[in-house]
Amino acid sequence: xxxxxxxxxxxxxxxxxxxxxxxxxxxxxxxxxxxxxxxxxxxxxxxxxxxxxxxxxxxxxxxxxxxxxxxxxxx
Numbered sequence: 001x002x003x004x005x006x007x008x009x010x011x012x013x014x015x016x017x018x019x020x021x022x023x024x025x026x027x028x029x030x031x032x033x034x035x036x037x038x039x040x041x042x043x044x045x046x047x048x049x050x051x052x053x054x055x056x057x058x059x060x061x062x063x064x065x066x067x068x069x070x071x072x073x074x075x
Contacts, residue, residue: 006046007046008047012043022060029057
């Protein structure tokens with residue numbers, strides 16, 4: 001399961017759609033792909049996804065020693 005993935009809501013603009021963000025890999029999920037982007041988490045509300053919601057989002061990737069690492073954790 002992808003436990004580090006959450007929704008990030010901007011408290012300064014609460015009407016804006018939350019961003020799907022992985023705070024371990026510093027990636028956002030946009031257009032069916034993970035994109036590296038640091039997000040300033042000050043004044044943000046982090047909402048962790050349920051196990052069912054996490055399964056609908058592919059695991060985030062990040063480079064580790066030149067290779068690809070797929071985040072896989074279990075509950």
